[in-house]
Amino acid sequence: xxxxxxxxxxxxxxxxxxxxxxxxxxxxxxxxxxxxVADGSVSASATFTTTGGLLTITLTDLLANPTSAGQLVSDxxxxxxxxxxxxxxxxxxxxxxxxxxxxxxxAGPTASTGWAFGGLAGGGFTICVICPAGSxxxxxxxxxxxxxxGPYTNANGSIxxxxxxxxxxxxxxxxxxxxxxxxxxxxxxxxxxxxxxxxGVNVPGTSDxxxxxxSAVPEPTSTxxxxxxxxxxxxxxxRRQATQL
Numbered sequence: 704x705x706x707x708x709x710x711x712x713x714x715x716x717x718x719x720x721x722x723x724x725x726x727x728x729x730x731x732x733x734x735x736x737x738x739x740v741a742d743g744s745v746s747a748s749a750t751f752t753t754t755g756g757l758l759t760i761t762l763t764d765l766l767a768n769p770t771s772a773g774q775l776v777s778d779x780x781x782x783x784x785x786x787x788x789x790x791x792x793x794x795x796x797x798x799x800x801x802x803x804x805x806x807x808x809x810a811g812p813t814a815s816t817g818w819a820f821g822g823l824a825g826g827g828f829t830i831c832v833i834c835p836a837g838s839x840x841x842x843x844x845x846x847x848x849x850x851x852x853g854p855y856t857n858a859n860g861s862i863x864x865x866x867x868x869x870x871x872x873x874x875x876x877x878x879x880x881x882x883x884x885x886x887x888x889x890x891x892x893x894x895x896x897x898x899x900x901x902x903g904v905n906v907p908g909t910s911d912x913x914x915x916x917x918s919a920v921p922e923p924t925s926t927x928x929x930x931x932x933x934x935x936x937x938x939x940x941x942r943r944q945a946t947q948l
Contacts, residue, residue: 726887727754732781732894732908733765740904742773746851747898749779749908751891758783758885760830763875766851772861772868773904775848778831778897780823780905784890787882793820795830797849797876804864806855811870817843820880827893830878835902845900847872861900868900 733748746765751758764776795818799811818832819840832847834840850862850871861868894908 727752728887730891731911734896734906735909738906740773740898742771745774745898745906747776747896749894753885753889754887756881756883756885758880760878761875762849764849764851768854768857769851770857770859773899775850775898776896777833777848777899778829780827780829780895781891782827782893785884788884792881794879795876797872799870800873801870802855802858802863806858806863808853816872816876817847833900833902846870849876
């Protein structure tokens with residue numbers, strides 16, 4: 704009977720370790736407090752999640768009530784710890800918003816962002832609507848920058864009622880990069896945010912793991928699942944020992 708119990712416990716532990724819920728990692732990079740560009744203050748974050756065959760990025764503009772389109776997120780560059788190989792599939796989604804001439808808003812559809820994904824000449828990757836010079840990427844720019852939360856009482860003519868710049872992406876966008884070389888052990892580093900309607904207005908990102916390099920860490924749901932399973936195993940064994948006594 705003891706042999707059966709050990710076998711069952713081993714099987715449960717193997718399931719928890721091999722579970723897909725325990726095979727993802729996440730890290731967030733942000734602009735430093737007080738960051739700014741020529742048009743004013745900027746604030747953004749990017750959360751990267753790696754799992755088997757998939758990288759997911761949530762890119763967020765955190766600056767409320769911006770004044771100029773030059774303060775809006777238009778690009779994020781990053782490096783991966785391993786090269787991509789074979790076929791790569793890129794996808795994206797965001798809710799659109801139009802800022803009218805009087806600062807009021809009109810909600811648009813949730814749809815593809817119109818942004819592009821590609822490699823950089825010096826190494827690394829970019830996801831962009833205003834893409835780095837020489838990247839050769841085609842996008843829907845200069846519309847569909849990511850704009851932070853309203854109200855938009857400070858918005859000047861580069862935002863409010865500006866036909867070529869509207870619609871914007873409402874606060875955040877989600878991007879996916881599917882490639883078989885990506886695993887939960889793939890780490891992200893060298894994150895740079897870009898702002899505005901011309902390329903090259905860059906602000907480096909700092910990771911929540913400390914420093915600019917960063918490393919992926921287990922998702923909270925993974926830790927909870929594994930911890931709950933181990934706690935359940937200990938409870939079962941203690942109860943069984945009490946019964947045998």
